[in-house]
Amino acid sequence: MLKSVTNYIKERKSGLQRAAGYVGGAYLLGQYVLGRLQDVRTTVMQDRFARENLRRRFEQNQQDISFTVMALLPTLGRHILEGMDVEGVTSELQSYSKSAKTSTEPQIPISPSESSLTSSMELVSRPQHPDHSENSSFSMLQSVQENGVPTPTDLSASSASWVDQFSSMQSSELANGSTQDSSADGPNLQMPHLAADVPFYDSNPSTSTSSSSSTAPEPPAPENGHAHPIDTPARSKAELWKEVKILTFTRTLTIIYSMTLLTLFTHIQLTILGRSKYIHSVIQAEQEERMREQMMDASIFSLLWNVDDAEGTASQGVDVISEETERKYLTLSWWILHVGWKDVGERVRRGVEEVFEGVSLKTKFTINDLFRLVSDVRRRVEYEVTFEGHERRINFMSTLLPPTSETLHHVLTQGGVPAYIINASDSKFEALLSETRTHIMSASFQHVLEACLDQATETLFSGLRKTVFSSVIGPLSFEEHDDEVRERLAAMLPGLARWCHLALEGLPNEMVDNLSSLRETTALSAIIYSSYEDRFS
Structure with a gap:
């Protein structure tokens, strides 16, 4: 039987060989396909993990940005509310009305325009809606600091920019200004307090102008030696009403610009830092994976050699930002919190005066009329x-960053950096500063800034709809409608003043949330966060 089996195999030897070849080839092909599928599956899993890691880090970075803006906002709000003291001028106006009844001085003839403003004051003092009498910012006079009220001469004493004044300071003045506050507590490493408890008139070596005249406890002595009279002449009721009107709109728009610029600047700062940390984590993970592979198939001597080589490569390729560099970079926010907002305030004040100078307080406006006036100021x-x-559109570069090396040194000193x-x-700090300037000058930033300012303006008018134009619905437009609700300009001032406090002190903060969740803002952060191709060597 064995012989018959042997003969059978010999007769069909060629056929069996072909069959064995087919089976072997099919097996090898199957193993190859399975191996390739496993590689593809591993690659897909790694890519999915990398995308998930990137998304998670980006979302966490966005949350850190919102937290940082909210942490910096009290400092900005305190300076704006003290520098543009609408409530103080209103208190003076009310005191003027009370003292006018008992005054024994000769009465000055009142012009027709001044008499009309007197009736406008009664309109503001009278609540427009039942819920406005208790919550009006004009009635909260007990919480206002007892500081002197700036006169029109002080408020328009200097047309030069705060940034220009800062740039023209002498190095000796900067050194003197730096030593005055050397006893102040310095900030922590990760979140600098930016000298939040140090008033600007103590830390800023430049001369005071309109924005800070109401914050100083007493006026500084003039440099030319001529003393100014302590008692300034009292302003008329018409001048006080004009000041309330101009200062209310100036403060409102200054808050819009300052909060928008602070939010975008913080987005740029923390996105750049977050990207650096992400790159470092990716390179570190790749090095750990390489070391695991070496431990599986390399000898101990080869392993030690490759580990040393990998560590040397890591020290050269990883873009690590030290804590000192990060602290210096985050301290740059001091500029907009203490100086930059004043530069914006001056530009806003000039625009408000040009648009609202000839507008009577008794004039009735619709919400679209007010929107057109505010849009004119914005332009x-x-x-x-x-x-x-x-x-030509301005870039607000001097508002966000110190323009000279001297002012940069002053910012870091006042921020508590040793x-x-x-x-x-x-060199890394210089690279961060250069990249920040590049992003601020880019067309993408200009587009996002315009979108954020539109959103901030919409937030303002959304608040006015609730407090002043309670029955108005629909989007804002430049078209006129006969059936729209009209309110006197004087009746809008309390609502604007209340909105300023709400925008700066509200929790949760509607302005910050709207700006941070805007699609254009998130897109700008994504562009910065994903621009790391040239950083891998």
Whole structure:
């Protein structure tokens, strides 16, 4: 039987060989396919994990940005509310009305326009809605600090920019200004307090102008030696009403611009830092994976050699930002919190005066009329006229960052950064500063800034709909309708003043939430966060 089996195999040897070849080839092909599928599955899983890690880190970074803006907002709000003291001028106006009844001085003839403003004051004092009498910012006079009220001369004493004044300071003045507050507590490493408890008139070596005249406890002595009279002449009721009108709109729009710029600047700062940490984590994970592979198939001597080589490569390729550099970079927010907002306030004040100067307080406006006036002010603030007569959009660079090395040194000093860290050479800090300027000058930033300002303006008018134009619905437009609700301009001032406090002190903060959740803002952060291709070597 065995012989018959052997003969059978010999007769069909060629066929069996072909069958064995087919089976073997099919097996090898199957193993190859399975191996490739496993590789693809591993690659897909790794790619999915990387995307999930990137998304998780980006979302966490966005939450950190909102938290940081809310942490910086009290400092900005305190400076704006003290520097543009609408409630103080209103208190003076009410005191003027009370003292006018008992005054024994000769009465000055009142012009028709002044008498009309007197009736407008009664309209503001009388609640427009049942819920306005108790919550009006004009009635909360007990919480206002007892500071002097700025006169029109003080408020318009200097047309020069705060940034220009800062840039023209001498190095000796900067050194003196730095030593005055050397006893102040410095900030922590990760979240600098930016000298929040140090008033600007103590830390700023430049001369005070309109924005800070109401915050100083007493006026500084003039440099020319001529003493100014302590008792300033009392302003008329018409001048006080004009000041309330101009200052209310100036403060409102200054808050819109300052909060928007602070939010975008914080987005740029923390997104750049978050991207650096993400790159470091990716390179570190890749190095750990390489070391695990080496431990599986390499000898101990080869392993030690490759580990040393990998560590040397890591030290050269990873873009690590030290805590000192990060602290210096985050301290740059001091500029907009203490100086930059004043520069914006001056531009806003000029625009408000040009638009609202001839507008009577008794004039009745619809919400669309007020929207057109505010849009006109915005155009004057955001654009400047060139020598050729064309309008050019400004970039707010001097508002967000110190323009000179001297002012940069002053910012870091006032922010609590030690002198040895400031004076040390730091190429990474210079790179961060250069990249920040590049993003601020980019067309993407200009587009996002315009979208954020539109959103902030919409938030303002959404609040006015609830407090002043309670029966108005529908979107804002430049078209006129006969059936729209009209209110006197004087009746809008309390609502604007209340909105300023709500925008700066509200929790949760509607303004910050709307700006941070805006699609354009998130897109700008995503562009910055994902621009790391050239950082891998």
